[in-house]
Amino acid sequence: MKTRLEPKVLQWARQRAGLDEASLALKVIGRAGRADDVREWETTGELTFRRAELIAEKTHTPFGLLFLKQPPQERLPIRDFRTVGGQTVQTPTPELLDVIYQCQRRQAWFRNHLITSGNRPLDFVGCVNITYPIGETAEKVRTAHKIGPGLSSTATSWTQNLALHFEAIEDSGVLLMRNGIVGNNVYRKLSVDVFRGFALCDEYAPLIFVNTRDSVAAQLFTLVHELVHIWIGESALSNPVRSYVDGGPMEAYCNTVAAEVLVPMVDFKRNWRRSEDPVSEIKRLSSKYKVSTLVIARRSKDAGILTDHQFKRFYDEQAKKYQNVQRPGEGAEGGGNFHNSLIARAGRRFCRALLAATLEGRTTYKEALGLLDLTSSNALHGFARAKMGYSVE
8 A cells, every 4th residue: 555755754764864765764664765855745745555565664663753744853852952163063863862752751750759759959959059169069069979080089990980980970860871772772873972861850850861871981080970960950862072172161161070079179289299291191190080181181170280272182181981881791890691681770768669669550661661671570579589589570
């Protein structure tokens, strides 16, 4: 059975997914598919209903959108702070939108869970604004969540330091989710050039998502940067590496507070060896504090050690190393173990609460499977037994 769709909508769906004609033909038709097949669909709008379904599936487009008369204007559901130097960031990718929507669904469930359980709002959400002194805000954040150089000094590696900061912030009441793919789909990778993290502000269940395809040091800074957004009370999509030089007032404030949390200026000045080569010192202190060299370089500029020109040159050199960093593996912490990865992707607090509610009959299996991106109750039971300590009959 054939149907007729608007050619420009078909073209929009392909381009939205970042595919050329030949790539889409291969995905929809198989090896026999040709770029000319797609060009014909996008010229006449005529194709079989089954192929229309496949186009929606392969481009990760909601099927109903293909029947619109005009391509929809997709907008991010949260404020976008990735604009740098006056340049507008590209249209949001399907992967980015799907990750945000998934986190919003999880946050909504957890918020309702907390309220019905009698929990009170968190007092640190939205308690500061960008006019507050940098040092004062940083000290509040550092103390409330028990993070910063004191915690970093107990870590034996950069990876352990990141894990300790995730654990401390999660223990303070923030939902933490980290992934390098969409849900559990290893074929839908998240690009760090598109975004490194986002914050979903809520007085009961604030949520931070970190793109784990980034370097470990960059993830730590993104984590604390997004935490500052929570303290300000502003949901935000961010790319801190890109905004570290010329972001707007909000990003500049979050970047500077995050740097002060991780590397307090007083401590930094005490540890800087002025007799040494600045680049060598940046690398040494980067290792000491277990943060990126960009953070140390910015601290050096703020301390008056590097000039604006020197910092910009160093930034340009280092920023290239952070472009499209792709860490090996599935894209989430867990050493290749699916259950470990699932805990990291959805967060330990969220997983424990959802599993308990499901096994006790307060949440349906269908809802739980959707929130964890699992396909069967057996998979959910296996996860509950293996990693969360639940006995399933």
